[in-house]
Amino acid sequence: MEKSRRRFLKVAGIAAIGLGAAPAMNFAATDAHGPAAASRVKNEAALHAERWGMVIDIKKIDDKLAKKITRACHSHHNVPDFNHEVDEQLFPDTRPVNHTQDIKWIWKEKFHYAFPDKEDEFLNEKFHHLPFLVLCNHCKNAPCVQACPTQATFSREDGIVIMDYHRCIGCRFCMAACPYGSRSFNFRDPRPFIAETDPDFPTRSKGVVEKCNLCAERLAKGEQPHCVEAAEGAIVVGDLEDPDSQVRKLLSEHYTIRRKQTLGTEPSVYYIV
Amino acid sequence: MTKNMIVTGLAVFVLAVLSPFWFNLVTTTQAAPEPELLGRAKEAQKCVLDKYDMRANHMSLLDEWRDAVVRDADRIYVAANGHTFNMSLSTGENSCLGCHEDKAKFCDACHTYTSVNPYCWECHINPKEIQ
Numbered sequence: 001m002e003k004s005r006r007r008f009l010k011v012a013g014i015a016a017i018g019l020g021a022a023p024a025m026n027f028a029a030t031d032a033h034g035p036a037a038a039s040r041v042k043n044e045a046a047l048h049a050e051r052w053g054m055v056i057d058i059k060k061i062d063d064k065l066a067k068k069i070t071r072a073c074h075s076h077h078n079v080p081d082f083n084h085e086v087d088e089q090l091f092p093d094t095r096p097v098n099h100t101q102d103i104k105w106i107w108k109e110k111f112h113y114a115f116p117d118k119e120d121e122f123l124n125e126k127f128h129h130l131p132f133l134v135l136c137n138h139c140k141n142a143p144c145v146q147a148c149p150t151q152a153t154f155s156r157e158d159g160i161v162i163m164d165y166h167r168c169i170g171c172r173f174c175m176a177a178c179p180y181g182s183r184s185f186n187f188r189d190p191r192p193f194i195a196e197t198d199p200d201f202p203t204r205s206k207g208v209v210e211k212c213n214l215c216a217e218r219l220a221k222g223e224q225p226h227c228v229e230a231a232e233g234a235i236v237v238g239d240l241e242d243p244d245s246q247v248r249k250l251l252s253e254h255y256t257i258r259r260k261q262t263l264g265t266e267p268s269v270y271y272i273v
Numbered sequence: 274m275t276k277n278m279i280v281t282g283l284a285v286f287v288l289a290v291l292s293p294f295w296f297n298l299v300t301t302t303q304a305a306p307e308p309e310l311l312g313r314a315k316e317a318q319k320c321v322l323d324k325y326d327m328r329a330n331h332m333s334l335l336d337e338w339r340d341a342v343v344r345d346a347d348r349i350y351v352a353a354n355g356h357t358f359n360m361s362l363s364t365g366e367n368s369c370l371g372c373h374e375d376k377a378k379f380c381d382a383c384h385t386y387t388s389v390n391p392y393c394w395e396c397h398i399n400p401k402e403i404q
Contacts, residue, residue, distance in 0.1 A: 040338075040347040040360070078398075156346065164343045165396065197403045200364045205395040220348050 045222030050241035051159035052138060052214055053268040055250045058130050060234035066108045066131040072230035073106045073212075078203040080193035091192035103184040105212045106135040106227055114259060127273070133235075135227075136161060136182040136212035137259060137267030147177035153209075159240070159268060160214045170207040179260050180267075183211045240268060306386050309378040317372060321352050332391075335362070363397045370399060 061069075074081065082097040112119040114132040142161045144153050152167035153174050175183045189206045197203065201217065204210050214237070215225035228235050238247035247270075250256075256270040288295075320327050322334065338360040341347045350358045361368035373379040376399045384391065 038353045039351045040341045040345070041349045041351060042347050043349055046346070046348075154344070156344070158346070162343065164339070166339060197398060199398050199400040199403060202363075202396040202398060205392070216346065220346055 043220055043222065047219045047222055049158050049239035049245075051140070051239065051268065052219075052237065053159070053240035053247050053270065054138075054214075055236045055238075055247050055256065055270045055272060056133055056231075057234045057236075057250075057254075057272040058132060059272065061131055061133060061231070063108070063131050065230075065232065065234065066133055069133060069227045069230045069235070070106055070108070072226045075196065076198050076226050077105060077201050077213075078190070078194050078198055079103050079105055079210075080190035080203075081195065082193050084193045084195050086192045094192050095188070097193075098187070101185070101187045103186065103190065103210065105184075105210075106133055108132065109134045115257065117260060117262060118257065130273075132271065133227075134180065134182070134259070135269065136214075137180055137265070137269045138212075138214055140266035140268065141264060143177040143179065143265060144174035144183065147173040149173060156216075160216055162213050162216055163209070163211065165202075165204055165208050165210070168208040170209065172209060174209055179263055179265065183209050185209050303386075306382040308380075308383055309375070310373070311378060312372075312374045314372045314374070314379075319354060319356050321350065321356075321358055362393060363399060374401070376401070 073079070080103055082099060082102055086094045088094075108131040111123075111127040111130060111132055114134050138159060138161045140159065142153075142155055145155050145161060148154070149171060150167045150169055152165070152169070153161065153163050155161050170185065172185055175185060186204050186206050186208055190203055191197075194203060215223075215227075218225055223229075225235075225237055228237050236246050236250060238245040240247060242248060250272065251270060254272045256272050258267045258270055261267070322330065327334075338350065341350075342360050348360050350360045352358060357367070359365045359367035359371070361371075363370040365371055370376060376394075383389075
């Protein structure tokens with residue numbers, strides 16, 4: 001083969017084009033197909049609402065049922081019970097409990113505490129004995145959401161006022177802002193006081209605030225909240241914005257009251273009395 | 274200065290500079306542990322992301338998942354490889370721990386080696402740990 005400068009340059013040029021072509025071809029190839037992007041979706045069975053609300057029929061609730069409802073909620077959400085005897089072997093050196101620091105998601109309250117503005121000298125005596133179940137009202141204008149400096153508490157699109165415990169710094173502004181006392185602070189590690197830990201819901205840690213989440217984790221699976229299941233028809237949860245929903249039907253058929261309505265927080269929990 | 278002194282000085286300098294290598298030669302170092310795939314994870318042979326991507330970025334993935342679940346109520350993750358996962362650390366069959374059943378061998382092995390102390394388990398529950 002004849003060796004010349006001209007021939008060498010020709011071969012070198014072709015080789016250079018070949019080397020440069022490979023990455024360009026690869027780039028074009030990936031661009032054409034494009035790597036499939038990951039996406040996040042809702043469970044198909046999930047329950048939806050424009051704005052979740054709750055109706056509690058106090059006439060159907062007695063002390064026993066109220067206790068059952070509280071237990072159903074608290075046991076499934078790993079809410080600590082400070083009356084629980086601590087296992088000394090698992091949790092040695094647990095300091096004594098302070099019952100003013102109890103943690104509550106849904107609990108029985110006396111009428112004049114739950115509805116102080118409706119307290120009256122001549123009020124029907126029966127109201128003083130009815131077990132009013134109180135919980136987070138999932139307010140439309142939630143003051144706790146406005147108070148939270150880290151957006152750990154926020155209003156979800158469907159009206160549920162929910163917390164991201166990861167973000168909570170434990171400042172307790174929300175507790176001061178909530179006019180219903182629906183929030184509790186973990187002054188200590190709750191784990192020693194949980195009789196049976198439910199693996200389907202995390203516990204909380206020391207230094208965060210917690211409250212009812214309207215069982216968002218169950219609504220996402222298409223299930224009713226624990227309190228509704230335990231209440232034997234006394235509690236109904238549904239869409240307040242849907243005129244055909246069961247809660248709206250109950251609201252149109254019965255006279256209902258809400259807690260501290262004059263404050264303008266627009267609570268989403270209604271009581272049939 | 275004599276030639277000898279310069280050569281000795283150089284030799285001492287080279288020895289000192291390479292001291293980390295000598296140190297490693299005389300001491301035994303522990304090899305980084307490999308996360309062990311057991312049970313369902315071993316059978317499945319598919320992960321949420323590519324193996325190396327997962328090793329480098331699992332923490333930011335978990336961060337995104339948390340925001341998706343808590344804020345947008347999206348709980349299902351459809352991965353780029355077409356598989357769907359339950360965006361949960363420890364609840365349900367298709368969650369992280371649902372597949373990687375042994376937390377000690379999967380999470381803790383590397384975290385302990387690298388002295389990382391994530392506080393996931395202060396709240397989240399390893400189902401194996403409740404009696």
